[in-house]
Amino acid sequence: MGANSFMMTFPQFFGRGCSKEAGEKLAAMGCKKVLVMHGKGVEAAGLPAPIVQAIESAGLEVAENNEVESDPSDRIIKKIADFGRAAGVDSVVAIGGGSCMDAAKCVKLLLDNDEPLEVFYDISHSQKTAIPLITIPTTSGSGSEASKGAVVTDTVNGIKRVIIGAGTTPAMALIDPELTLGVPPKVTAACAFDVLAHAIDAITSKMTCRITQAVSYEAIRLMESSYKQAVEHGDDINAREDMQLASNLGGYGIGNAKCSMSHAFAHALGALYHVPHGVCCAIFTPASLEYVSDTCPEQIRAIAELLHTAYDAEDSTREIARKTGEQIRRMYRSVGIDDITAYIPDEEEAIKRLTPVAEKDIMALFSPRPIDGESCEWVIRRTYELARS
Structure with a gap:
């Protein structure tokens, strides 16, 4: 190595x-x-x-x-x-x-x-x-x-x-x-899931390394433990400080390993439908994590544990990733972030418009699995499936 x-x-x-x-x-x-x-x-x-x-x-x-x-x-x-x-x-x-x-x-x-x-x-x-x-x-x-x-x-x-x-x-x-301290709750919530997406992308990127993973795992730990407090009690300086540190560590992570699959979709949704970036990240992180999971089984288990995902010891990596994605959706819905259906009600429209933009996004280069028309359709359909669950 x-x-x-x-x-x-x-x-x-x-x-x-x-x-x-x-x-x-x-x-x-x-x-x-x-x-x-x-x-x-x-x-x-x-x-x-x-x-x-x-x-x-x-x-x-x-x-x-x-x-x-x-x-x-x-x-x-x-x-x-x-x-x-x-x-x-x-x-x-x-x-x-x-x-x-x-x-x-x-x-x-x-x-x-x-x-x-x-x-x-x-x-x-x-x-x-x-x-x-x-x-x-x-x-x-x-x-x-x-x-x-x-x-x-x-x-x-x-x-x-x-x-x-x-x-x-x-x-x-x-x-x-x-x-x-004065950032509104909706903005605080969206920003928190930008942090989470950065950390997960850096951990699962094909350019990741153990140092990147170390700072990114800490970013997830800090985010998970403080995001709701920061959203619901914006004057809590300790929660704000933890979120600021999580954000900074997430920046270190993507500064080295780059963003990956979730950001290719987030950039597409943001550019075409003008959805806030952190909201885009929240929406596409669950399915993106599931799609790349087979390439990084150890990282998937570590992410699942940091997010307190309930899973069984005999679960496959893909199943753990699926359950972790569902946990992430519960997290973002708990702070008022909408699903993709609030922005693009028509699933077929989303596939038609988002796919050509996402697969050409520069962040697609760093995905551990190829981002092409087939994978884009899978991620988008899975995102709608989660929204309907």
Whole structure:
């Protein structure tokens, strides 16, 4: 067996209140003018203001932009990059969830490289890196602060693209659980199942290794023990802290082993029907886990035990995976996440529209079993079967 590979390429700081250290961190890197990116929802919650104040108190000038949108499009990324370029910024700070952090990575990429965004859809295309990016997550789901990758909506083709490389790599992350205290229950619930999907994908990916599995198992343990408390009692800082750590560890996992089957379907459902990403992950994780189960029997049993799945000692790996998928569905339904039938009532429509997008998604490359038309149909039909159960 060859050596395991696990990379942690930039520093990350975790702790209550650490977001206010952004100014001193930027000053230490020699920055003078920073583009602070966030969305209008984060702005309405009052989260950017103390961070901006800390940056200005450290002697830096701030150019602030609040145009980040959910599932960021190529158009808004180009617009914000033009804003930053015109302002003459030498650094970027992202304050928000996965959409904001992914958008900021792509904005940094465009500021570093005098080329159009589309050329970087080819992940082999060379990327230069120059200005530093600090990511400050305000939700507990994407783990984007821990990874080099970014997801962007390609508005020309109506699909989601993944961009990854030196140009999308943050300089550091400041992970402050206090910023998540005001996240609404529905968003908290969806984010929790993004965490779970990241961990399961990383554990079952064909690029997995024991180190990836170790951090991903811990992400599952933390998620399972704290997600309901975080949803139902959003002011519980201990639950929020556990979910933030779970999210971060999930980001480490997919940053190394990549996402896999559930995310190929989640990207398709999100791009075509504009369903929140974490909801998409919740919907497709059960059947995806069952489909790949025969490739990783030890991992399936470990996941089942972490999620407190009831199964018999003589059960086959596939049966344990089936029961674990049913357990995951009970978990997401318990916090108000709908089944696929709420978004696409017609099963045949789902097969027709989702299949060609999912099988071409870049995450299909990392599935331990092939993602083709036949497997897509099986996963989608199984997802509807679960919804009807």
